[in-house]
Amino acid sequence: MTDTVLDRFLRYVVIDTQSDASSPTQPSTAKQLTLGKLLVEELQAIGITDAHLDEHGYVYATIPATSAKNNVPVICFCSHMDTAPDFSGTGVKPQVIEDYQGGDIVLPGDTSRIIKASDNPELANNIGNTIITSDGTTLLGADDKAGLAEIMTAAEILMSNPDIKHGAIRLLFTPDEEIARGTDKVDLQKLGADFGYTVDGETPGHIEDETFSADGVDIEIKGVAIHPGFAFGRMENAIRIAGDIIAKLPRDMAPESTKGKQGFIHPTGVSGAMEGASIHLIIRDFVDAGLIEKEELLEGIVKEVMATYPGSTYTFKVTEQYRNMKNVLSEHPQIMDYALEAVERTGIKAVRGSIRGGTDGSRLTAMGLPCPNIFAGGHAFHSPLEWVSHQDMGKAVTTLVELAKIWEERA
Helix, strand or coil: CCCHHHHHHHHHCCCCCCCCCCCCCCCCCHHHHHHHHHHHHHHHCCCCCEEEEECCCCEEEEECCCCCCCCCCCEEEEECEECCCCCCCCCCCCCCCCCCCCCEEEECCCCCCCECCCCCCHHHCCCCCEECCCCCCCCCCHCCCHHHHHHHHHHHHHHHHHCCCCCCEEEEEEHHHCCCCCCCCHHHHHHHHEEEHHHEEECCCCCEEEEEEEEEEEEEEEECCCCCHHCCCCEEEEEHHHHHHHHCCCCCHHHHHCCCCCEEEEEEEEEEEEEEEEEEEEEECHHHHHHHHHEEEEEHHHHHHHHHCCCCCEEEEEEEEEECCHHHHHHCCHHHHHHHHHHHHHHCCCCEEEEEEEEEEHHHHHHHHCEEEEECCCCCCCCCCCEEEHHHHHHHHHHHHHHHHHHHHCC
């Protein structure tokens, strides 16, 4: 290797690539293209001649086959370039803590922010390792620049070692995953893969073949506006209506009060004025029927509140975001079997799990490219307390290389 996975990761995280759900463009932010161009340059530098960035912000590339077999399925490794809009991603200053000796980690840019060992049990498995954090004023961006660095490093290993036998491997780096638009413009015909893997998970060893099913809900409220001095019996303030709806959401069906396979209703934004207001929510459940039940419950709450404001009206729009990939992946058990074996070959325990979230793989699976999720090693995503270890990223790199070998061996 001419470049370590840590070298790459530190290079990528300082590039601001936050996506923006309010933007109508693809990609949603032009700054994501900055990282895309760099990735293409690096892919070309290691000998991948077809690497390119398309007009929608996707990076496509091919690691050519080294196997003489002509029946090796084409697999795809995929990670996303954007970081979440939940917290600032501008001016990331990564902190590299070598030979971590345990305990809490105080972040130097904002000492009120502390990565607590009690909240991060995986830190105990990283004693003596190199830990990377932000300075506490921004996201780190391990979600999913750890995945990018791992795929890029694995690609360099495979390109530099033609004696490693594998089939053709497609690489796909996507924009806008964090705003559920990461696969909107993917050209699966051009990608040409039979099966795929997103590298976008958390704890080392974990491979996930199940995600939430997800919908977005947009509620638009039209109130009755009038000068407050003459409002008695006449004003119907849309802001107050929105507040009444949010106040009636069941507290036992919120992200902060659910776990495991429990779904939730989660308001993600509210805005407006007296004459009109908007509420944006996400609905999550592992079972599609659970989505419908929660959406019916939500609209029932809206109707109940609106009945007390007879002069006002509303619209209720549901948008499908992604679906649980479990049903499709169960039809192709070798995809998970090979991934779990690849993990075991690295010397760590393989764990099959579910994600209380979604990945590009959810949508890719629904689009016809079965695609479970491989760990990338990051923790505390979407927050300034995000962290990852160099050694865990290295385990992901080895897993990808072994996975490429296994598909060739089983062909």
